[in-house]
Amino acid sequence: MPGKLTFNVIKDEPLGFHEGDMVRFDYDGHKIFCGFVFIKKRTNNRIISVTAYDQLRYFKNKDTYVYKNKTAAQLLQMLIADFQLQAGAIADTKYVIPSRVEDNQELFTIMDNAGSITTQNTGELYVLYDDYGKLNYRNVRELKLDILIDEVSGETFEYTTSIDENTYNKIKLVREDKKSGKREIFIAQDSEKLNEWGVLQYYEKVEEGENGKVKADALLALYNRKSRKLHINKVFGDPRVRGGSTLGVQMYLGDLTVANFMMVESVKHSFYESNHQMDLNVIGGDFVA
Numbered sequence: 083m084p085g086k087l088t089f090n091v092i093k094d095e096p097l098g099f100h101e102g103d104m105v106r107f108d109y110d111g112h113k114i115f116c117g118f119v120f121i122k123k124r125t126n127n128r129i130i131s132v133t134a135y136d137q138l139r140y141f142k143n144k145d146t147y148v149y150k151n152k153t154a155a156q157l158l159q160m161l162i163a164d165f166q167l168q169a170g171a172i173a174d175t176k177y178v179i180p181s182r183v184e185d186n187q188e189l190f191t192i193m194d195n196a197g198s199i200t201t202q203n204t205g206e207l208y209v210l211y212d213d214y215g216k217l218n219y220r221n222v223r224e225l226k227l228d229i230l231i232d233e234v235s236g237e238t239f240e241y242t243t244s245i246d247e248n249t250y251n252k253i254k255l256v257r258e259d260k261k262s263g264k265r266e267i268f269i270a271q272d273s274e275k276l277n278e279w280g281v282l283q284y285y286e287k288v289e290e291g292e293n294g295k296v297k298a299d300a301l302l303a304l305y306n307r308k309s310r311k312l313h314i315n316k317v318f319g320d321p322r323v324r325g326g327s328t329l330g331v332q333m334y335l336g337d338l339t340v341a342n343f344m345m346v347e348s349v350k351h352s353f354y355e356s357n358h359q360m361d362l363n364v365i366g367g368d369f370v371a
Contacts, residue, residue, distance in 0.1 A: 316360075
């Protein structure tokens with residue numbers, strides 16, 4: 083999703099701006115946001131409420147793409163060029179996607195599919211974000227911050243562990259040979275977790291050109307774990323924190339202690355005259371080295 087900035091201004095004679103105009107927001111010497119006005123709401127007390135989005139708002143555009151032998155990074159560079167956006171640091175994602183047809187899809191969906199295919203085949207996770215007017219695509223391993231969150235960091239928190247969503251201890255991949263009519267099966271599983279949780283199976287057909295064994299092993303490494311989610315309100319603000327950042331979490335929750343790196347799924351920054359706070363949603367990030 084795009085980065086969003088909301089703010090209020092008082093309407094006066096010198097102030098004139100329109101939808102599509104650029105907005106920059108700096109705070110305490112930090113470059114926080116660069117985007118464009120999309121919504122203006124006026125009231126009878128001369129207050130204008132403004133909503134601005136960064137460049138990722140344009141990834142809600144739809145289009146059809148047919149591509150072959152491109153990495154996710156190369157695909158992103160093509161989308162950036164086609165829609166006249168500004169590129170920043172784009173990692174070499176290395177894995178070459180043999181072929182893909184994206185029919186009438188949002189650019190978000192097109193990139194998400196390419197990123198998912200890359201992660202499933204390599205175990206590496208990449209995040210797309212706008213950094214003050216430049217689109218970046220980076221490995222989450224490079225976004226680790228020296229921040230520690232504990233049970234006194236915010237006002238309220240909620241911590242959840244689960245094997246109900248996106249947890250699999252058995253991976254079964256199948257490749258259909260259309261000429262011979264035979265099926266090639268690739269299985270990766272964790273016997274210990276099978277005994278502990280029962281069979282939680284992920285099933286998918288493997289496309290031509292994909293290495294079934296490597297993909298099965300990568301998927302097991304990715305999904306063979308409990309999901310961990312933490313929501314915490316009004317944490318001390320840090321302008322470096324964005325979706326995709328990883329930070330340390332050490333919390334005593336009465337019956338267990340959490341000590342792990344977790345990844346920021348979403349963050350809301352609130353800025354006041356002399357105060358900066360964050361509402362954080364973080365998820366289990368034990369895949370980060």
